[in-house]
Amino acid sequence: MKADPANDSVDGDLTMRELDKIFTQHDRYNMFYLPYPHPLMNDLYLSHSGDNERGYTKTKQLLRRRSGTQGWNQVLWSVGLSWENTQDEDYDFVSMEVPDTSTAYKRGRRFPAKEIRFKLVGSWASDGQEPERAAGELAVLRALYRVLDESSASLESWSSSPYDMLVHCFRCRHENVIERSMLRRFMQQGLLLDAVMNRLTCQKCGQRKTRSIPVPTRA
Ligand SMILES: [Zn+2]
Known part of the structure; x- marks a missing residue:
């Protein structure tokens, strides 16, 4: 069947x-x-x-x-x-x-x-x-x-969710957390989520290839 x-x-x-x-x-x-x-x-x-x-x-x-x-x-x-x-x-x-x-x-x-x-x-x-x-x-x-x-569908939903944005570098595996308050500021500047993601670079090695996922706020 x-x-x-x-x-x-x-x-x-x-x-x-x-x-x-x-x-x-x-x-x-x-x-x-x-x-x-x-x-x-x-x-x-x-x-x-x-x-x-x-x-x-x-x-x-x-x-x-x-x-x-x-x-x-x-x-x-x-x-x-x-x-x-x-x-x-x-x-x-x-x-x-x-x-x-x-x-x-x-x-x-x-x-x-x-x-x-x-x-x-x-x-x-x-x-x-x-x-x-x-x-x-x-x-x-x-x-x-x-x-x-x-x-994680938009800056608006993300900044009002309980999650921050974890940015993970594909090259050196460095991780950086962007807090919700920052995402809200991006939103207030009129940016879209895709535009923010495209601009992200690794803070350690400068690599542009990163991936972002929602993570709970860490104490
Ligand atoms: Zn890196």
């Missing part, structure tokens, strides 16, 4: 499409697995994998480990989604992929990257030591990420 991402549920009443959105938000708000913006994100990991040898497939798995542990035997719960290569007009995303050349007969040959279309085709419900915890935690994460999305 063909998967229906808009209606098929994964855990609780979460659909595949909704879980995919949580995965995307998780990547956005959990840079380098730093423990913010919320303690619920501690010990929560999103793993990406792909196979370019027999067709093209991708899987993502969100998993919660027992606090402070590593390894696969300490997974409390995990849920996953999988994508397959499609020729259809109905696809979820396009990615540049290089064929896997590890099989003997292909070895030594070089293949150029090509555009591959991927479609969400499968999911697996929670397994692990305490799979029943997944549905409730995913519901809380979903609500939390919605608040973070809304808070």
Whole structure:
């Protein structure tokens, strides 16, 4: 049977499409697995994998480990989604992929990257030591990420939210916090959020490539 991402549920009443959105938000708000913006994100990991040898497939798995542990035997719960290569007009995303050349007969040959279309085709419900915890935690994460999305949508929403702006440098990993009061001042100068983000540079190394996320005000 063909998967229906808009209606098929994964855990609780979460659909595949909704879980995919949580995965995307998780990547956005959990840079380098730093423990913010919320303690619920501690010990929560999103793993990406792909196979370019027999067709093209991708899987993502969100998993919660027992606090402070590593390894696969300490997974409390995990849920996953999988994508397959499609020729259809109905696809979820396009990615540049290089064929896997590890099989003997292909070895030594070089293949150029090509555009591959991927479609969400499968999911697996929670397994692990305490799979029943997944549905409730995913519901809380979903609500939390919605608040973070809304808070960081504009200078106006951000400066009236409980979050400051953490600016993380991609080159040297220096972090700088811009307080809400400053965001409000930018807003009063008539600036838009995009314009502020485009002007940000790392205070340590001057790099322009930074990423900003909402973080709770630190004491
Ligand atoms: Zn830097």
